[in-house]
Amino acid sequence: MARVTEQAPKSAEPARWVVGITGASGAIYGITLCRQLLAAGFHLHLVITDAGWRVLKEELGWDAARRVECLNTAFDSALSENRMTYHPLNDIGASIASGSFRCAGMVIIPCSMGSLSAIANGASTNLLTRAADVMLKEGRPLLLVPRETPLHAIHLENMLKLARLGVRMIPAMPAFYNGPQSIEDIVSxxxxxVMDSMGIEHNLYKRWGQSNG
Known part of the structure; x- marks a missing residue:
C-alpha cells in the first residue's frame, strides 16, 4: 500500500500588490492607491515609467532626479522601512518579472494607451509590461485604469482584447452621485x-443608498 503523507496547509496569498504608474495624466490616482494599500498593511511593489515620472513632476511637483527621496516623502518612509519595494523600469531581472514571485495581483494606475497597447500585444519591453505579462500568463488579477480622451478604434480594440482575457478595465471616470466637494473626493x-475590484475594504466614498450616518 502506498504511504500517504500529510500535506501542510496551503499558506494564504502573500499580502503583496504590484502597482504601476505610467505617463497618462492622473498620477494622483496611483499615489493615492499606493497610500491606501500601505495603510491597509500590504507590501507594495512599485514600478514607474519614465513618462510616469515626468507626469509626477508636472502634476505633483516631484523632482524626478531625486526619486528615492520623493518616494520616502510621499509614502512616510515606506521605502526605507522596507514596507515598499521600488523597481527601476529597466530592471528586467526584478522579482516581479518572474512568475515564481507570488503576489495578489497588479494594478496599473493610470495606464497610458502606449502601455496598454504593449500589454495587449505581448510586448514586454520593460519591467512594467513584463510584470503585466506575468499576471496574464499566471492567471493573476490584472487591473488597468486607462486615462485618455477621446478614444479611437485602436484604443478600444486593445481594451476589448484585454477584457476578453480577464483583465479588469476601470477607466478613470468619476461619478457625482456621492456629491464630491473637492478634487480629493473625486480621486477617492x-x-x-479600484479597491472594490481588488477585494479590499475601504471607506473612501459614500456608496449609493448609504446613509450619512
Missing part, C-alpha cells in the same frame, strides 16, 4: 472603485 471615488 475612483481609487475606491
Amino acid at each position: 471615488f475612483l481609487v475606491g472603485k
